[in-house]
C-alpha cells in the first residue's frame with residue numbers, strides 16, 4: 377500500500393503531539409503536591425527522586441518504572457501511585473530501587489502502589505538485582521484497605537518477597553528515612569541490613585495514637601521507635617545516620633561489600649550506534665494496527681550499526697524476524713508487519729525456538745491486530761499455528777523484552793510477548809493502543825449478539841438502541857485502549873518516548889546478564 381507525503385506529514389505531526397502530550401503529563405505528575413513538598417523539605421528531608429539521584433552512580437541512567445501508575449484514578453491524588461521504582465547502578469552494581477514518596481498521602485499504599493512495589497521485586501528476582509528500599513510511608517492507605525491488605529498479591533506479599541529474595545542471596549537493604557508503621561515496619565525488619573536516620577526515621581508496629589488507644593501510654597514517635605532506640609537497644613536497625621545524605625553514603629558503602637554476579641557472555645561485541653539519525657525516527661512510527669509503515673525501517677533506529685540479519689525474509693512476511701545487536705548484545709527481533717497468518721505464526725515459533733536453542737534474548741516490537749480470521753483460515757488451522765507460536769514463547773527461558781509500538785489487539789498480544797507471557801520488561805509508546813479487539817469491531821460484535829438474542833426470543837431491537845450500544849462500546853473501548861489507561865493499571869512498565877527504546881532495551885539486556893538462563897523445555901506442538 378502506498379502513502380502520499382501529506383498523509384505522512386499528518387501522521388508525523390500526530391506522533392509528535394502524542395510524545396509531547398506524554399512529556400507534559402509526566403511533567404505535571406512531577407510538579408504535583410507542591411505544598412506537601414515544601415513541608416517535606418522544611419523538615420530537612422530530601423524528596424524521593426532526589427534521594428535516588430544521590431544513591432545511583434553519577435552519570436549513570438536511572439530507568440524509572442511506571443511513572444504514570446494510578447494516573448487518572450483516585451481523583452489524581454496519587455501521582456506515580458506514591459512510590460518511585462526503577463533500575464539504577466549503585467557502586468557499579470545494577471539494582472532495584474523502591475522509594476516511598478511521603479508527599480503523596482504520607483507515602484501510603486493503594487492497589488497500584490502495591491502492584492508497583494511487587495513488580496519491582498519481581499524484576500529483582502528475575503534478574504538477580506539487589507534491592508534498596510527508601511522507606512518513608514504511613515503503610516496502607518486506610519480507606520482502601522479492602523483492596524490493599526488481605527489478598528495474595530497485596531501488602532503482605534512485599535514481606536514474603538523480601539524473605540524469599542534474601543533466601544536466594546539477593547541483597548535486601550533498607551534506609552528508614554521517615555515513618556515505617558505497622559506492616560511497613562517489616563520492610564526494615566526483614567532486610568539484610570538497615571540504616572535509619574536520626575530524629576527522622578521511625579519503626580513501630582503500632583504508632584503513638586494506637587499505643588494510647590490500646591494501653592493509655594503517651595509516648596513520642598522518637599521514644600517509641602526512633603533511630604537511637606533501634607540502633608542501640610532493639611537491634612531492629614544496624615546503622616544510625618545523621619541525615620538523608622549520610623544514610624545514602626552508608627548505603628553506598630554497604631554496596632562495596634555485595635557480591636558481583638554478572639556474566640557478560642552475551643555482550644559479544646563493542647556497542648556501536650545505529651547509522652540512522654534519531655530525529656528521523658518518528659517518521660517510521662506506525663499507527664496502531666496499521667502496516668503501512670515498513671517495520672524494518674524502525675529497527676534501523678534501534679540496533680547497532682542499523683544492521684539486521686533477516687531470517688526467512690521472503691516467507692510469512694507479516695512477521696519480520698532476524699538477528700541484530702543492541703549495545704553489543706546479540707538479540708533476536710520479532711516485529712509485526714501486518715496480521716499474523718499461519719505462515720507468519722509458524723515462522724515466529726521457529727524463530728523463538730532458534731533464539732532459545734542459541735541462548736539469544738528476544739525483542740518483540742508489537743503492532744498487531746491479531747491472527748487472521750475467516751472460514752478459509754480456520755479450515756487451514758490458524759488456531760493451531762497461532763498456538764505453536766504462543767507455546768514456543770510460553771516455554772521460552774531466554775529473557776525477552778516487549779515494546780508496544782502500535783496496536784495490541786486479541787491473541788496477537790499473547791504471541792508477541794504480552795504481559796501474561798512474562799517479558800522481562802514491557803514498555804509502551806505514547807501512540808500505542810491495547811484492547812481485546814478494536815473499538816469498531818467490538819461494537820459490531822456486541823450489536824450482532826444483541827440482535828441475535830432478540831431474534832431468538834422473537835423480539836425486535838430498534839436501530840436507535842443498536843446505534844446507542846455501538847456508540848457506548850466505541851467510547852468505552854477508546855478510553856480503555858489508551859496507553860495512559862494501561863500504564864495507570866500497570867499493564868506495562870511505563871510509557872517511553874520511542875527515542876528511548878534503544879536505551880531501555882540496553883539496560884534490560886544488561887541486567888538480564890546477572891542471572892543464567894535455564895534450558896527451555898517445549899510442550900506438545902499441534903502439527
Ligand code: COA
Nearest residue numbers: 480481482484513514515516517518519555557558559583
Ligand atoms: N491512611 C490514609 N491516609 C493517611 C494515612 C493512612 N495510613 N497516613 C497518612 N494519611 C494521609 C493524611 O490524612 C494526610 O492526608 P491529606 O493530605 O489529605 O490531609 C496525608 O496522608 C499526610 O499525612 P500527615 O499526617 O499530614 O503527614 P505527616 O508527614 O505529618 O505524617 C505519617 C505522615 C505517615 C507519619 C502520619 O500521617 C501517620 O502516622 N499516619 C498513620 C500511619 C498508620 O498508623 N498506618 C497504619 C496503616 S498500616
